[in-house]
Structures are given as C-alpha cells and as structure tokens.
Amino acid sequence: MFGIPAQVLFGQLLLGLINGSFYALLSLGLAVIFGMLNVINFAHGALYMMGAFVAWMLLTYLGINYWWALLITPIVVGAFGALIERTLISRLYHLDHLYGLLLTFGLALLIEGLFRNAYGVSGLPYTIPAALAGGHNLGFMFLPNYRAWVIIASLVVCAATWVLIEKTRLGAYLRAATENPALVGAFGINVPRLITLTYGFGVGLAALAGVLAAPIYSVNPNMGADLVIVVFAVVVIGGMGSILGAVVSGFGLGIIEGLTRAFYPQGSSVVIFVIMAIVLLVKPAGLFGKTA
Amino acid sequence: MRLTKALLLSAAIALGTAPALATDVKIGVLNDRSGVYADLSGEGSVIAAKMAIADFDAAKKGINVTVVSADHQNKPDIASSIARQWYDQDGVDAIFDVPTSSAALAVSQVTKEKNKVFIDSGAGSTAIVGKSCSPNTILWTYDTYALANGTARTLLKQGKKSWFFITADYAFGQALENDTSEIVKNLGGTVVGDAKYPFPGSDFSSYLLKAQGSKADVIGLANAGGDTVNTMKQAAEFGITQGGQSIAALLVFITDVNAMGLDTAKGLLVTSAFYWDQNDGTRDFGKRFAAQDNGKMPTMVQAGVYASVLDYLKAVEATKSKDSKTVLDWMKANPTDDPLFGKGSILPNGRVLHDMYLYQVKSPAESKGPWDYYKLVATIPAKDAFQTMAQSGCTLN
DSSP states (O other): OTTSOHHHHHHHHHHHHHHHHHHHHHHHHHHHHHHHHOOOOTTHHHHHHHHHHHHHHHHHHHOOOHHHHHHHHHHHHHHHHHHHHHHTGGGGTTSOHHHHHHHHHHHHHHHHHHHHHHHOSSOBOOOOOGGGOSEEEOSSOEEEHHHHHHHHHHHHHHHHHHHHHHHSHHHHHHHHHHHOHHHHHHTTOOHHHHHHHHHHHHHHHHHHHHHHHTTTSOBOTTHHHHHHHHHHHHHHHHOTTOHHHHHHHHHHHHHHHHHHHHHOGGGTTTHHHHHHHHHHHHOTTOSSOOOO | OHHHHHHHHHHHHHHTOSOOOOEEEEEEEEEOSSSTTTTTSHHHHHHHHHHHHHHHTTTTTTEEEEEEEEEOTTOHHHHHHHHHHHHHTSOOOEEEEOOSHHHHHHHHHHHHHHTOEEEESSOOOGGGTTTTOOTTEEEOSOOHHHHHHHHHHHHHHTTOOEEEEEEESSHHHHHHHHHHHHHHHHTTOEEEEEEEEOSSOSOOHHHHHHHHHTTOSEEEEEOOHHHHHHHHHHHHHTTTTTTTOEEEESSOOHHHHHHHOHHHHTTOEEEESOOTTSSHHHHHHHHHHHHHTTTOOOOHHHHHHHHHHHHHHHHHHHHTOOOHHHHHHHHHHSOEEETTTEEEEEOTTSBEEOOEEEEEEOOTTTOOSTTOOEEEEEEEOHHHHSOOHHHHTOOOO
8 A cells, every 4th residue: 555565554553553552641631631620731741751750760769660660650740740739720720721821831841840950861761671571573563562561551541541530420520520610519529629639640641651651762851842742732633621532532643643654754743733733624622522 | 269360360471471361262152951962962061161161271371261051952043043142242252062963054154154163063964064164163073974984884894785774854864864875885785765754753663663674784873862762772672683683873972872771772883082981081081070060971072062162272372362263274274182082183174083983882791880881893093084175075275
C-alpha cells in the first residue's frame, strides 16, 4: 500500500498505538480534570515529568524498583497535586477558566525550572526492568516487551477510569457534583474534598504515564513541555471533558502520527494540529463533546 | 576590590612593566540555557569563559573584562535579536559559544553586519565556515565534517559500507548527514536511505524501525544532545545492535554519555575535540571546572569557550586594541596555543585547526568512577581533521 511493504505498515501502526497509549493516559487525566473541575490543567506535562523523576529518585536514592514505583509514584505526585488544588487552584473556581490556565501554566514553568536547576537537561538514565527486557519478533517487526506492556497497562487504566467515573456510585457523585455542587453538598457529600481527590487522581494518571515513559524516553525536565501541547490538541479533538473522547482520540491520533512518521516524517509534528483545526471547523465541540 | 584593581593598575603603569591598556572589553556568552543543549553549553560555558578571564589575568594586564550571558532557546530569531541588542545597545564586543547551527548562522550574519567578533564553539555546521562564511566569524571546536571524518572513516575501514541516516531536520543535522554521506560515498560505501524528523524529537521508534528495515550496515545518527540520548536508548530497546547493525552516533558529548549510562553507551565511537582526562592540562581544567559546576566535567563545547576567550584576550593584549578587524587579523595570523586544545592555527575562513580524537566509550567494568568514560582509539592530526580552505567552499581569502 502506498508503495510501502505491508510489514512496514503493520510495524508503524503498532508503534502508533504505543505512542497513542501515552497520549490516551495523559489526555484522560486532562479530560477528567476539565470535565469535573472545569480547570484547564496546563501543569499536566510538568506533573508527568515529575512522575518520571519520582520513579528515578525512588530507584536512585531508595533502591525501590520499577514495580513499586508504578504504585508509589502516582500516590506521591497525586498527593502533591491535591496540595496544589487545595492551596492554589481552589481559590480560582469562581473566576474565568483563563485564570486556572494561567495559574497552572505558571506552576508548570516553576516545576520545570526547579528540576532543570537541580538535575540539568541532558537527562538521567533509567533502565527497563529485567522482567520486561528483550522482545519478540512478530515477523513484521521486533516488538520490545516493554512497549507491549505500555499498551496493555494504558488500556487497562483507561478502561478502569471510564468504569470508575461512568459506572460506580463514586463516579455518580462526582458527575452530580459537577452539575450542581450545592445540591450534592446538601445531601451530605463533602464536595470540596471530592474535587481535591479528582484533581489528585488526574495528576496521578499523569504521574503514572511518567513512570511508564521513564525507561524509554530520557528522564529530563523538558520531557513534558512539548508533550502537553500535543495532548491538549488530543483533548480538544476528542471533546473537552469527554473521557471516551480522550481515550479514543489519544490512541487514534497516536496511530495517525505514527503513519505520518513513516510516510512523511517532516509532517509528523504538525499532523495532529492540522487535524485539530479541521475538527474545530467541522465540529467545534470535538468528536465526542457535547455541544453546550 | 575596585580599589585594589585601581592600585594594581596604577602600579603597573608606574613600573612600565605592563602595557598601559586600560581597555574595557565586554563579551557575551550566548547559548541554550534551558533546552536540549543547556547541559553541554549553558551556564558551564559562562563558567569556562570566566575561568579563561581569570587564568589570563586580564585585570592585571589592564584589560577589564565583563561577561554577559543570555538564552537563545535554540531559535535563530531570538539569537539574532539578542545579538543585535548586545552589539547596538549593550556595547558587547564579541559573542562566544552559540550552539545550534541555525542560530549560529543568524548570529554570524548580524556580527558581520555590525562588524564585531563572533567565535563559535557550540555549533557544528560546516556552512558557518563554508558557503556562509564571514570575515568576522571563527568556528573553534568542531564541525560536521570533522565528526564525519572521525567516526565514519573508522567504520568504513571496518567494512561497514551501507548507511541509513536518522537526521534532525535543521541546519546542523542536514550538514552532518551531507558531510557524512560524502565521506561514505568517497570511500566506496552507499547511503540506502534516511529519515529526517522535526527537531527536537522524543520518540524515534518509527525511524529506527525504518532503519532496521533498510538492512543497512550502519545507522548514522545525525543529531545531538537529548535527541541522541533518546535514539540510543530506544535503539537498545529495539535490539538494533543484536540484529547485527552498528550505530554511529555522529555527535556525542560527554554529558550525553552520562545521560545514557555506560550500559547503553558502551563501545560507542565518539569523535571529540576534547576530553577532560587527556593530559595534565585538561585534567587540571576539568577538575577546576567540575568544582564550580556541581561536579560535572566540561564538554568540548565548554572547553572551546575557554580556549577561544583566552585566544581573543591574547589578541586584544597583543594588538592593544579591540577593533574587530585588528583582533581577528591577529588571531588568524598567529598560532593558537592553550592547555586544552594544544597548538593550532586559524584558516582565513575562521576554521580553527587543532587535533581531533577518536574515543571509544568504556564498559561499566572498565570505568573507574564518575565521568571516566572514554578510551583513546586514535588521534586525528589537525591537518587531516578539517576541511581545507578550498574544500570549504568559502570565498574569503
């Protein structure tokens, strides 16, 4: 097809899916935060970077391995997120979206600056855990075990999040609290705490993506800065606040970007934004968004 | 402090032992202070420039040097507007460092327009001293030809003939790919394909897969800094070397090796102009530098800033002038000599000729401690390391 052997095409499709896994995890966190809190969380990339750094610190300073980092990091960074929400973001709920965006953007610059100051920009080594080293030859490509693991982990987490928010009682409280916080509060539910936890959860997802990324991308303070722009485009395409939209467009755009890399690498950094522009023109609320 | 300086100066004048210069020189270190190249240039280059000023004993010689620095964010437009402001409003006499070839070419242009001095250490495109050469620009440390010449030649001698390039799509990456391709073809090799990606990148798996599919003997990485680190890491993951292909990272800085870890980097061939553990001069510099920069050893770019500031100050002292043409003529007419790069000379196009070295990265077992990373494979003498004036395509003379 298109003068490219089928084998290469399959390989690129699979790689796209792997990149899509990161987009999906990150845009999921953003969508949860926007959907529930109406905050455009520009600090998401910085918190993803923090996730990778915390994993590295756990290994380097405390000798805690990858598997524990996968569990501990989202909790630590999520708690940090909850702290930010409680002390800073919660003061802005009565103001325009723009203020939340500016605050989180400032936070992102601060966090990245601090890490840059402490660790430099060339990155820190983090090796793939022994259990996931190596890979399998699929005939059309060599698939590293670790990348296969990333796809699986991302799919499981995305599905679990969707179930949590759409199908459980806790999720119902949350959705109700976004609709009408006063009424939900009147039923005896602590709405501010619910919101803090939601923000912490969204941040935890970013941190989890960071841990997953640590062994394959260099752990450095700039790793989130470029990614966050792409992830925002993914969220806009999927429809702001739509969880399903974030996941589907995350994987889908990963694949499209992967194919662009194969056929026309020069265009790979703009293809997502071109699609975003088209989607905004045709369907301003995004593919899965509800028109307000 | 000021009083002591004044006293020393007047004493010197009175004794007549030092030239009564009392020149104020302002130099600007313009580089990446926050992006992918911040560790290999950045604040370290400012430290190196200040060390050169201190080692030269500028104050005692009646040259009062101030250093300013700024972040060009690897963007040519920002680089040229800072350069313009420095020259026009801030009284900067000479600009140093400037990694990222596209930014360096922009600064070279502004410098020529304003008739100032630009001594580049961080950038590597041969265009800077080739078709876009300027009488006001000197390229100190390395260039893409020298890199290709070191690494590619060695691999071709080992019989690795077919090449595939993964290239950062901007001035530097393109120049590096072109210069390497030329050497590969001249020595009887072939280039089977390339993947040019938008700079900077983070995921290289698509390109690695393409490279793997090309069945080339060598995958040449025409990129630098964090991009190289990521490509190497991911190449290891995709089992490139186990599949029998070799990787030639054409530009590797010691900070990159540090970031990859020796497990990933071991065995890699590195063409470099400088390594801290080369001789007594470099070791002394390395240790003093590390003491000021959180224990990090200097890269060849930072070493180049040290050496170039030193040579510039020598010219100012010798000519008793900071007139751009006078200083540049002196630098090009006289041999260079410093503890880091040894003896060398400067071609009319601004290319500094000094020895280059081919190193191999040590395995974790061979390394005796932090920053003990390289072993010497070969020394490439200055006359063979770089393009000649005729080869460069520069029309100055």
